[in-house]
Amino acid sequence: MTAFVLVPDVFTGGWVWEETAARLRAAGAEAYPVTLTGTGDRRAEAGPGTGLETHIGELVRLVDAITADEVVLVGHGYGLHPVLGAADRRSGRVARVVSVDTGPPRGGDAAVRSLPDPGVRELLAARPGAPVPPPAPGGWARWGSLDGVPAEALARLEREAAPQPAGTLTDPLVLTGAGSALPTTGVLCAANGQSIALVEMAVASGPPHLRVFTEDRFRFFELPTGHWPMLSAPGDLAEVLLRAADGGGHRVTAPESACGGPxxxxxxxxxxxxxxxxxxxxxxxxxxxxxxxxxxxxxxxxxxxxxxxxxxxxxxxxxxxxxxxxxxxxxxxxxxxxxxxxxxxxxxxxxxxxxxxxxxxxxxxxxxxxxxxxxxxxxxxxxxxxxxxxxxxxxxxxxxxxxxxxxxxxxxxxxxxxxxxxxxxxxxxxxxxxxxxxxxxxxxxxxxxxxxxxxxxxxxxxxxxxxxxxxxxxxxxxxxxxxxxxxxxxxxxxxxxxx
Structure with missing residues (x-):
């Protein structure tokens, strides 16, 4: 039995995973869509101390309570930060990490560094500690391609969006390295500009740290949709998650240079x-x-x-x-x-x-x-x-x-x-x-x-x-x-x- 812990992006809650979770359960897996403290319908629970460690702790407690044989942690956007923190603290219990249309942060990074709207950094600098308001109606495209998202799902995204606690974005991701060798799958969304071909190009000729993606523990899938596949292609995403849990996906390789090294x-x-x-x-x-x-x-x-x-x-x-x-x-x-x-x-x-x-x-x-x-x-x-x-x-x-x-x-x-x-x-x-x-x-x-x-x-x-x-x-x-x-x-x- 495999249990999928599904962690959403900023301003949202576990509801964005509802259809994907239903497909996973229909296939015989367990699925736990997560609404973290201060987000979604738990917005009232945010306090001055709500930060990234708050969310990591919640995921750790959830992982400890799951009895399934394997636990797969799935992070979308900001959600990958607490996912990696929890995987670091429970590396012996987590079978795989899945990143949905999100580049992996490094230890010490704060989520605000990778947010797609630079205005958030300015807002946090001007109002330290103040919650970050969600995008205004019509502004969600700034946070990633909305390709394929049905009108009713977009309306719900705008209606149920909640302010994001500031500390979750400004706190650095503290990692011990315990989870650094965990199997990892990247789900790339082509309509948001991400592709396996782009990863292969970056690995072949880009900064040397990207060659880590050639390690056998990394696999990649590509979906022809935007940044919100759980809303635009929930069935396809569920299928990919199941295949990821079984170790499937594309293996990226890079040719060695003439000198035998990078x-x-x-x-x-x-x-x-x-x-x-x-x-x-x-x-x-x-x-x-x-x-x-x-x-x-x-x-x-x-x-x-x-x-x-x-x-x-x-x-x-x-x-x-x-x-x-x-x-x-x-x-x-x-x-x-x-x-x-x-x-x-x-x-x-x-x-x-x-x-x-x-x-x-x-x-x-x-x-x-x-x-x-x-x-x-x-x-x-x-x-x-x-x-x-x-x-x-x-x-x-x-x-x-x-x-x-x-x-x-x-x-x-x-x-x-x-x-x-x-x-x-x-x-x-x-x-x-x-x-x-x-x-x-x-x-x-x-x-x-x-x-x-x-x-x-x-x-x-x-x-x-x-x-x-x-x-x-x-x-x-x-x-x-x-x-x-x-x-x-x-x-x-x-x-x-x-x-």
Whole structure:
């Protein structure tokens, strides 16, 4: 016998799981839709001390009371935080954790960091401890795709929504690591922008901490619906949960690199001689053999990355290679580590970048009037500020396979970070855009939107195409085409620096 504990997202209660729970029971399983303290029809029970630990404790007591052979904890949105806390405390009793259309938080994270509405963070900062009101009628789309949700279910969602106790969102998730090896299943909702293909792409070429998803304990399912499958596809969700409990689902794999390890440790694509490298705080300067001030190229890594990632981006062969390659061509190559640790951290990372740029321009070996910024992958969103208000010394903005608008499911990113909205809005520098022909559609759509906006506004954009390359092609496609594209992109950037 398997018992499913079903934990809902913010502002809701166990009622959202009613139909899915009924299907699970009809299949012979036990199902426990949970309404946590201070939520749903228990809103009156919230007090000043109601926080994440309150909810974790409730789930722990429920797990202790269940007599079924196996317990599967299912978390949707915020619900995954107390689910992981309870799994950590009862790892010997929990058979599996299931995440429904929700990225897994790390220990120490507070739920507010991943909420899809950035306005909640501002509200909590302005009114610490005050309950967070639910979305106004018509505002639920901000919290995830409503694709497939029947009108009557949406009306009930709006009618029965309750304020969320502040502490449940601001308290950090404290984990001992006891549940870190538990089998885990991700249920991805395609209409909300999530897919197995996107996970596979991220694992193959994204931040190294994502390679954990290749472990045998992880499985994935994909449903063609929005963020609320328990309302839009309750039968399909129940079937997936039953299959998950049996260990079913897609196993994500990642090819090993030529060096036999993860791609981010692969030697740089080009044979670049080692250059002198000076470190100042978060910044490394790769110095050319040249007298007098030289132009500089600042390479901006993507993310989000793990806060404890080792080596840090600037110490990977990838960015050491780019920095050294620039230096070998007579300019100062600059690499930095910025703090893009989560989708709520773009403003923090933008501050780190601005600080790094000013440090570089103040260096007497740098021509402060000739600087280029070169963005990669998710770091492309940081280009928005520089395109909106370009300083005269910014001679070029470059981007490799970048997100130029928040990706699906990245609603937690502040509206400020949308290069598609800022390109061409000010008389700014030319853009060199390196485009991967085999890019994932989530990135491709943002690039196409950017190019359309740039054309309409008369922005100067040069596209360097890599027709047979994937996202992160310098790491995953070690071909002559990739080498030629890196060389062409660098020549295009340097030509604008020296123009």
């Amino acid at each position: 791609p981010h440790l692969e030697p740089f694509l080009l044979d670049v001689p080692e250059r002198p490298r000076e470190r100042v705080g978060r910044v490394d300067l790769h110095l050319p053999d040249a007298d007098g001030p030289r132009p500089a190229v600042v390479f901006v890594h993507g993310g989000p990355i793990a806060a404890d990632q080792q080596p840090t981006p600037r110490d990977t062969p990838f960015f050491r290679g780019y920095g050294g390659y620039a230096a070998s061509l007579g300019v100062v190559g600059v690499t930095l580590d910025h703090r893009l640790y989560g989708l709520a951290d773009f403003a923090l990372a933008a501050g780190d970048l601005a600080e790094a740029v000013e440090l570089v321009r103040a260096d007497p070996r740098v021509d402060a009037g000739r600087v280029a910024l070169w963005f990669f992958s998710g770091g492309g969103l940081l280009a928005a500020d520089w395109l909106a208000a370009p300083p005269p010394w910014l001679r070029c903005v470059a981007a490799n396979y970048s997100a130029l608008a928040p990706l699906p499911g990245w609603d937690a990113v502040e509206d400020r970070f949308r290069p598609v909205d800022t390109v061409g809005t000010a008389a700014g520098p030319p853009v060199v855009l390196t485009r991967a022909g085999l890019e994932h559609e989530a990135f491709t759509s943002t690039v196409e939107a950017f190019l359309t906006a740039a054309k309409e506004r008369g922005a100067d954009v040069e596209v360097v195409d890599a027709p047979h390359a994937h996202h992160g092609f310098e790491l995953v496609d070690r071909t002559d085409e990739s080498r030629e594209v890196v060389e062409r992109s660098m020549r295009a950037v340097l030509a604008r620096l020296r123009d």
